[in-house]
Amino acid sequence: MSPNLDPPYIARCAVLAMALEVSGTPKPGNIDRDHDYVDTKYEDFIAAAIGVFPVMEKACTGGGIGELILEASDECVKWQSGGNTHFGAYILLFPLIKAAMSGTDHLKENAIDIVRDTTVNDAVDFYKAFSKVAVRMKDSEDLDVRDDSSLEELRERGLTMYDIMEISSKNDMVAKEWVNGFARCFKAGRSILEKRKTGSLNDATVLTYLELLAEEPDTFIVKKYDLEKAHYTQRLAIDVMDRRMTLNELSNRLYMEKINPGSTADIIIAGLFIALLSGLKV
Amino acid sequence: MSPNLDPPYIARCAVLAMALEVSGTPKPGNIDRDHDYVDTKYEDFIAAAIGVFPVMEKACTGGGIGELILEASDECVKWQSGGNTHFGAYILLFPLIKAAMSGTDHLKENAIDIVRDTTVNDAVDFYKAFSKVAVRMKDSEDLDVRDDSSLEELRERGLTMYDIMEISSKNDMVAKEWVNGFARCFKAGRSILEKRKTGSLNDATVLTYLELLAEEPDTFIVKKYDLEKAHYTQRLAIDVMDRRMTLNELSNRLYMEKINPGSTADIIIAGLFIALLSGLKV
Known part of the structure; x- marks a missing residue:
């Protein structure tokens, strides 16, 4: 393990990945340093990235994936007025952050193990967080996330967060990353490192x-x-x-x-995080 | 004391102040989200702001002002390639960060006490940090900061960091803030809060x-x-x-x-920090 890969270092890489992603311009269609939406602006993303620093640091040493997503979602909206700006990114970043604590040599394998080890409680916390952002999106086809009965159903069926992501993976490219071993995140990371050389x-x-x-x-x-x-x-x-x-x-x-x-922006955030851990120079 | 004013909160406000300052555009003459220099770019300032988070957090509970400036300067250049991007801002932020630990009611008075309590050791550490950035600037008229003999002279003359800032205050508007009770920093903070209302x-x-x-x-x-x-x-x-x-x-x-x-940008960073502590909404 590199001596640098301690919680404060890993957390800063995660925050920086979020800040660099939203700064990249022109990133067609998404908010970037030169493009705001009516209800969300560039500075909201910057403040949201910086605001979740303590949750990113906590993720290194504790907290379930679902619990961390819930905490980050709550913290995120305290720092700005543009909504839960990074919900998709959290789903990718938290397993990668935990994996990074064992070094970068087996980052992918460790992240795969971490998502497979998620529990029913992770699924419940994830849905609690998701229900707060769901108003901005169409319902999940598989589970109605807006009432407590769906949480009961989760528990009764014994679905872990990994199970939920597996179910969602055919309709959601972020969820798919959990099932395919973060393939596109790592590909994005390699691409960013390679392009940065020149x-x-x-x-x-x-x-x-x-x-x-x-x-x-x-x-x-x-x-x-x-x-x-x-x-x-x-x-x-x-x-x-x-x-x-x-x-x-x-x-x-x-x-x-x-x-x-x-969702493509979420993959870029994960790719930037992987690239930063692997020595990407700013 | 507001329950929010703990070290992780204060440190995030300081990092966010640096990020918001460099994002503000057009900020004529200085680097902003749409203006790079040849040797320093916007992303360098963003990475530098995020990179010093742990030093900002440490400042809440310990470390002399000089030591913190030295540590932040060392950390800053590890995260990007644009040099010591925030040297002037550190001089303003660290006393304000320490003052914030006692709440916002007497922020100004507490910051004044903190800079008056600085020591000869603070002065020595400050000059060590300054000597690393001095190549980018003309020499100080008062002390040659590039060799050890000037550090000896500091010790012999028993000059504290406050003394140094007082000497520098006629030629340096950042140093002047230490002597005038951070007058322009607080004025900037009030102006930002007021203008944000509309x-x-x-x-x-x-x-x-x-x-x-x-x-x-x-x-x-x-x-x-x-x-x-x-x-x-x-x-x-x-x-x-x-x-x-x-x-x-x-x-x-x-x-x-x-x-x-x-230096005007440094004052804006301090103003944004004060405004964020006082409830500025992003």
């Missing part, structure tokens, strides 16, 4: 985001609109990759059409 | 910065160039206040002429 940190972030967008339809867009809109966004990203459209044109189009690929 | 956080930050710039010649500009250039910058800021020039015109002019009012 380019700026901002370009490494933005270009990796674009690659992810071109690779798979963003499931946040599917939930907010439908699969067709997500495929449309993916095709536009491919157009930029193939130089049939500029990044700024894509950016303007997605902002005008209010299409925000939020 | 405007955005960004506008509150930028307009307060402009007011400070129009009020006094920035001593960082004096050190980098001369008093004439600082007065020239002040006159331009007055022109913007009086609507003879736009903020963007001022911004473009200062960036082109490489005039960065760095």
Whole structure:
């Protein structure tokens, strides 16, 4: 284990990953340093990232994944007025933070073990946190998260948080990361590190985001609109990759059409965190 | 004492103040979210702000002011490649952080007591930290900070850090804050809170910065160039206040002429910190 990988170090990497992700511009469709939404602004994301520092530090040494997501969600909204800005990111960051406490050599394997070890209590806490953000999204198809009866049902069926993520994985690319061994998070991390060798940190972030967008339809867009809109966004990203459209044109189009690929941004946060742990230079 | 004013809370306010200051745009002449320098970029300031979190937390319960500035300076450059981005801000933040541990009711009085209680050891540590950034600035007129003999001289003359700041106060607006009871820091804090009532956080930050710039010649500009250039910058800021020039015109002019009012930015950081402690909403 690197002497640096202590809780205060790991927590700062997690906070910095959130701050760098939202700073990366233009990150078509999502909030960045030059793009606000009506109800959420860039500074909300920055304050939210800094505000959850103690929860990130606590995650290194204790707390269940569900409990940590619930705590971070509560803390997040105390620091700014843009809502629960990082809910999807927490789902990825907390297992990775815990895994980082055993060093970076087996980060992926350790994160896989950690999510598989989640409990029914994690699932219950996760749903409590999710129910607070659910008003902003369509319902989960699998469980109604807005009433206590669904929490009872969770307990009766003995579903762990891992089970919930497995059920959700076909409709949610963040949940899918729990099932596929954080494959796209690590891929994003490698891509950011590789691109940083020859380019700026901002370009490494933005270009990796674009690659992810071109690779798979963003499931946040599917939930907010439908699969067709997500495929449309993916095709536009491919157009930029193939130089049939500029990044700024894509950016303007997605902002005008209010299409925000939020889950892809969550993967970028996890990728930046992995890259920072692996020596990414700011 | 508000239950919130514990070390993790105060430290987050300090980190957030640094992040919000550098995000405020356009902040003519200084690095902001849309303006980098050749050797320092926006992300360097964000990483530097987040990187010093543990030193900010430590300051709440221990460590001399000089020692904390030295530690923060060392930590700061580990997280990014743009140099000691916040040296002037540390001089203001650490006394205010320590004062905040006794609540916000007598923040100003407590900060005054804290700087008056600084020691010769604080002065020695401060100069050790300053010697590392001094290559970027002209020498102090009063003490050559680059060799050990000046540290010996400090000890022989029995100069405390407060004494040093008093000597420097005629040429350095940050040092002057120690002598004048942090007058402009608190004024900036009140201005930011007041402007936030009717405007955005960004506008509150930028307009307060402009007011400070129009009020006094920035001593960082004096050190980098001369008093004439600082007065020239002040006159331009007055022109913007009086609507003879736009903020963007001022911004473009200062960036082109490489005039960065760095000490005014330090005051803004302290003002944002005071405002956050006093309930500023992000």
